Amino acid sequence: MTKMTKIMGALLATSLMAGTAFAQSPTFFRIGTGGAGGTYFPIGGTIANGISSPPGSRACDEGGQCGVPGLIAIAQSTTASVFNNAAVQNGELEAGLAAADVTRSMYLGEGKFDGKPHPKLRIVANLFPEDLHLVMPKGSKISDLGDLVEKRVGIAQAGSGTQVAVLQMLDAWGVNRDNMNEAELNNSQSAERLADGQLDAYFYAAGWPVAAMVQLASTKGMELHSFEQADLEKINEIIPAYIPSKIPAGVYEGVDYDVLTPAVSAMLVVSSDLSEELVYGITKAMWNDNTRKLLDNGHAKGKQITADTALDGVEALGVPLHPGAEKFYREVGLLK
Structure with missing residues (x-):
């Protein structure tokens, strides 16, 4: 100091x-x-x-x-x-x-x-509710969080609530720091890395629309993972503060489908x-x-x-x- x-x-x-x-x-x-x-x-x-x-x-x-x-x-x-x-x-x-x-x-x-x-x-x-965004390159898709094994994943920055929660969620699907290539980055850095092909996915919990994602969606394009209902229930059991939520279609350019995702209050x-x-x-x-x-x-x-x-x-x-x-x-x- x-x-x-x-x-x-x-x-x-x-x-x-x-x-x-x-x-x-x-x-x-x-x-x-x-x-x-x-x-x-x-x-x-x-x-x-x-x-x-x-x-x-x-x-x-x-x-x-x-x-x-x-x-x-x-x-x-x-x-x-x-x-x-x-x-x-x-x-x-x-x-x-x-x-x-x-x-x-x-x-x-x-x-x-x-x-x-x-x-x-x-x-x-x-x-306000903070919706978890699991962002992927345009055209990408996963079935559940287990598909992130061996992937390059942005887990949010150290010192963020997103990272604490995301690591708990990933662990429930057998994904951890030992079997993924994690990156501790803020939202803007993660969006840039994804756009440059240096990340396969990244997480960020925030109230939509998120500025860095608006820019990413309108330039390189992106996808958001929509969770299955059973997966949302599983996450709620692990972290009761995360409840089922929805990011409506059209919030981000090119994401023309409703995104079911967990959310936590700010x-x-x-x-x-x-x-x-x-x-x-x-x-x-x-x-x-x-x-x-x-x-x-x-x-x-x-x-x-x-x-x-x-x-x-x-x-x-x-x-x-x-x-x-x-x-x-x-x-x-x-x-x-």
Whole structure:
């Protein structure tokens, strides 16, 4: 860590611990997202815009920003779920977007994170479903995941929830690092390698449409693997947070068929160290009319991010709501 990073971290921590002072002085709020070619980054940017209201901004009713007074939220590109949750736990980020299954495992210290719980993780909202894309070159086809033995497969980047889940799925079909040629790449890198003939397939869980895949489909072309119903049920047994879903025909150019695939919810996660007042203000700002317009006019998945679905699956997840978020949902009648 550089000296400047340490100084910035100290300044940010000091401002966040100021509690009620956040309305009077600048508060920096870092949101960990994902790669620029995915869905987390644009969605995180929209949320950051919606909840921000820097010092000196025009009032909301005068056409200014309608976020938390004094808050400057910034979306940071990261390697996604695992990194984001770890950074929130360690105080390196104030918030992060993360897959539900990874968030549960890290909070409880289960599975890959056995014995390493992350007790500071708290939920602000369920956001949108992340559909697993298994991308292949145009004209390619597999019957099931077992066909990926001895293939060159992009398993997503280290530090991503996609990689954690994908390795679990592949193992159930007898595929692992020993019998496939795996590549740990982000979505944009994977799309480039596939287009260049260096990969036979790659996985990426994200809300559709995914920018890098839109470009791949419109240039080199691609196929998406549609899972059999029995395979979806098998995956759900292995990873209960992954439920059957569908990417409709026509989302990507040339993919003119419905794609049955597992999906997991994306969550907005914060640290329990953040004050109730701050997180209450952030939650309230997320669901105001101004942020609603930003979400509706941004990435296509933004329309699916609603207050009515903000608590879907949260109770069953086993990760607590932040008290500030809980206060807001009780106030508006979404939580009894």
